Amino acid sequence: MSNRADIVPVTAEHDAEWWRQAAVYQIYPRSFSDSNGDGLGDLKGITSKVPYLKELGIDAVWLSPFYPSALADGGYDVDDYRNVDPRLGTLEDFDEMAAALHAAGIKVIVDIVPNHTSNRHVWFQEALASPKGSPARARYIFRDGLGENGELPPNDWTSIFGGPAWERITEPDGTPGQWYFHLFAKEQPDLDWDNPEVHEDFIKTLRFWSDRGADGFRVDVAHALKKDMDAELPNLEHLHRADLFRNGEHPLWDRDEVHTVYSEWRKVFNEYNPPRTAVAEAWVHADRRARYASPEGLGQAFNFDLLQADFDAEQFREIIAKNLAEAAATGASSTWVFSNHDVVRHATRYGLPKGGGRRGHGQDGVDWLLEGGDPSQVDAERGLRRAKAATLLMLALPGSAYLYQGEELGLQEVGQIADEDRQDPTFFRNRGVEVGRDGCRVPLPWDAAPAEGSSFGFGSNGSHLPQPAWFADYAENVQEKDPGSTLAFYRRALALRHELQGAESLGWQDSSDDDVLHFVRPGGWHVVANFGTAPVVLPEGEVLIASAEVDGGKLPGEATVWIRAQH
Template sequence: MTAIDEARTTGISTEWWRTAVIYQIYPRSFADGNGDGVGDLPGIVQRLDSIAELGADAIWLSPFYASPQRDGGYDVSDFTDVDPLFGTLDDARELISQAHQLELKVIVDIVPNHTSDEHRWFQAALAAEPGSPERARYLFRDGRGVNGDEPPNNWQSVFGGPAWTRITEADGTPGQWYLHLFDSSQPDLDWSNEDVRRDFDDILRFWLDMGVDGFRVDVAHGLVKQDGLPDHDVDPEGGSMGGDDDAPTPYFGQEGVHDIWRRWRQVVEEYGRDRILAAEAWIHPLSRMAKWVRPDEMHQAFNFAYLAAEWDADDQRRVITESLREFSAVGAPSTWVLSNHDVVRHASRLALTAENPQGHGIGPDSPGLPIPELGLRRARAASLLMLALPGSAYLYQGEELGLPEHVYIPDDARQDPTWFRTEGERYGRDGCRVPLPWTADEPSFGFSHAGESWLPQPEDWADLARHAQRGQHGSTLEMYRSALSLRKELGLATGELLWADSEPGVLAFECGDALVVTNFSDAPVPLGTEEVLLASAPVADVLPPDATVWLRR
């Protein structure tokens, strides 16, 4: 029996992560418990019941580790401590405990590609000599050209600008260069180093011992670099995180990364079969991405091909068909996603009228700014379509409220390193990270009892506040609550998708006990006599454009 056969015959339908709806919390923007204008762990604990009430099965927390916060916590200075900005280790224990009492699993972010430049490992490397064990933890190299004045190669940072920074040695002379695929404050680790691998085994065990149920792995397509670190020219119109199968990069998608994930799988399975690894892997095509979720590697991989699919019936059908085929071929579920903390919120992205590569963001001067009403209409339709698909799904905080991207953040309020490293050429990700609105009539919309907010909130978010939508028939929040409840009742997550005949511009399929229809066309589509269970827009005898309906089979 092969590993894939075994995965298919050992009770996979009972494994929670195969069908779970997982709610992403971006801690600094969820809820502020101490009034400093930044979300924190106690704030999350106070609002956990809202996620349980929504009907989610688990939460995923973006980083809350000790950090200088130059990249929203993805620059980690201590992987086994909580940053005082967010609370304490006791607060983390309380959050895990309270979530479990609410029957919510807890997934935490882990950031293995790099550390903060303030991490003790990197500080030791700076103080050590070239060629030392301390420097061997990172990718230090001598420069090219006269006196080593040029970077070791031409690689560019994901955030813009060179991916190399030169240090000054202890004696004051210009020294070696270190690699940072992201900000200069985030030096890349050298994963060919056994000390690095061993230390991360211990970091995983630390949090597993605390009771977490799994890890979302940042840049899971990274870590391993091609031998010799050859030059590489990137597509200037491409997304920031790679994934182009036509132009593979020497620092993303290298085959050696799979050995790391096999090792991590063994670590998490020391704690039982219900602890998981979820990959952030920007890899194309889907047949390559599926390698990250083979039975001895990760459990889930975010389906970014689906996230990036055009608002078009044919393109959606192609991506869904390919996803189900490729992931099932390795015994894994497809893990659907429409928004997260790194991309333009889908309530805006689906109504852009110009190209917007991943990582660039949108702002006042961006071409093709979204049409708000169209964006929300399409976002609601897309969400109902996604939640009807078999497998697991991730929700990003605020999408259940229909939050759009905040386009008009003042320049002096922006904080994303992309904005600074590109000298304002790219707006970056601040627009999708704005703190949530909880109440319509309180300062900072109830995000902070002191009325503070680390990023400014749009003035017109009052109607989108959670308490303003709760119990309101037809609101986006109530649509999501109904969808998550019906998803279980109708067996959608565990069902088999069968395509149904439909008109051009319309997508229709059967799954579980539902017939799902999405109208991507510009004209209304007649409906049959089936019972309407849920719809993203008012329906009668017809389904309007940019709408999805669930019908009783």
């Protein structure tokens, strides 16, 4: 165990703004740690790993959905917003976990899914059993079909997961009936956020989890709640008009009125001391992201710009400068992220021939997966080298840093998963087009050679997604003993981040090399990132941490260093 005495704890007077420069660790509960040997990670498994999380040095955990669910979309099809999936535990297990995390100085962020429920939710079951025009159906988006007998969907819109965005129901009397709208899977009917009852129920949910110890919320698909579903629904071609995404007039995405929802939520958050926090998952045009992150709204919005960028100095500098300026103008704080439960791990993306990613999964990552995910196509050593350099740069930036479970172990994407083992609905709905997200959701390796069980320490009876043999090399208990491991690197970087953090600003320093980014943070510590392959001369000072060995005052290629300058 490393010495944590150099970390300055967050004190009570700073509590209200703990989130502004927090290091947040995303846990995908079903793949973190299995306490009961059923192959699924669970809440007790998370509780058992609180010492590990404390040692890592993170400020908060963000829990992906742990609600009752049929897992039509990895838990984002929610049956009951105010309960725990019995396969993952109980409400009492949540309380125990939250208490253990708080005792370790770690905040708890809960994932909330307000755009849709599952088709098993009590509201939707009531809607199916109720007649057309009933209050139960008014909570969702139901429409009559076209054609002589309503046999055609209301229009030609398609869902995000492929196929039509409308599903026809059978009426209570057994006859073919109305159609309901679903942006995602058919098991995820969209709620109608023009219905006051929907507003009231989610406010109840926000209070429920806040009262149980949630310090904040990650808001899924935050830009889709409000929709313009007029009787004259436009066709699919109209939805693709680029101007609609920039002026708030798209029928489905990023409408201006969505912010009335979040102003309501902000009032609820501010009832608590300290106020509850929130971060929006809003894939919107960069010019429109600020409203989600405003102090009157959710406070933060995910910035996926670096995740989608190539490993390139010019792209990184432009993205960093733009987002910091945006945050300063709105009073929000920036967010930074490279990996999560929806994208190819960045240690793999950076090891592919193009070395980056231009869309959600990373263009290289998508192509690689579709071509079979062959490990021989990845330069894992270079990918990890670049990933560590990018992460060290990110951890030096003002704002919140979001980390995804397993990246601290340097995990690569699991590219080769047998079809019969896959679980992601995107694979089954779009086979041959989308391989799905299972490769970043394979359970974590905790033990290279466990005394029992068929997994690498995840649980005593295997794992719901098979772990490849090479996971043994990345196991936590192997890295724990190695001062040069990726885990040790993350721990040291996070400890220094706590020690050095100051005002949310930085000063760019000129560099004669286009492949080098150099900035100074308040307190006088320098950050130099070399995106090229040739070594570069460093300014004089004490090397605090580097992602690769610094030799003779020179930083090697594809590496980042933090330096305390000499005065």
